[in-house]
Amino acid sequence: MKNLIRLEEAAMFALSILLFAELPFAWWWFPALILAPDLGMIGYAFGDKMGAYAYNLFHHKGFAILIYAIGWWMPNDYLLFSGIILFGHASMDRIFGYGLKYEKGFKFTHLGEIGN
Numbered sequence: 001m002k003n004l005i006r007l008e009e010a011a012m013f014a015l016s017i018l019l020f021a022e023l024p025f026a027w028w029w030f031p032a033l034i035l036a037p038d039l040g041m042i043g044y045a046f047g048d049k050m051g052a053y054a055y056n057l058f059h060h061k062g063f064a065i066l067i068y069a070i071g072w073w074m075p076n077d078y079l080l081f082s083g084i085i086l087f088g089h090a091s092m093d094r095i096f097g098y099g100l101k102y103e104k105g106f107k108f109t110h111l112g113e114i115g116n
Contacts, residue, residue: 006094009091009092010091012061012091013088013091016088019068019084020081020088023080023081025077033085034085035089037059037086037089039058040055040057040059041054042054048103048104048105051101052101052103055106056100058086058089059089059098060090061090063086064083064090065087066083067083068080069083070083097109097112098111099111
């Protein structure tokens with residue numbers, strides 16, 4: 001089952017690349033900013049509860065789709081790009097087993113404990 005989930009996440013990551021290709025930005029912006037959502041980990045400096053909240057905000061695909069949808073509705077290429085980066089990054093993280101965090105600590109995710 002884990003391989004099937006990874007394959008599904010890889011397809012969603014590929015979708016983020018395809019959506020990005022439709023935007024008027026240079027190709028190097030995608031790899032340059034794909035790790036930017038990890039700035040949400042700064043929340044862990046204020047404890048596990050705040051860390052989980054901040055991390056999950058930047059790694060929740062629903063939030064990414066909302067940002068993308070607002071960008072499509074307005075229309076605003078920067079919001080479209082932000083939604084694509086958030087979506088692609090969340091998919092990439094899940095390929096490697098990093099899921100949304102529980103308040104118990106960073107290694108406790110909805111995909112299981114990191115390191116097991």
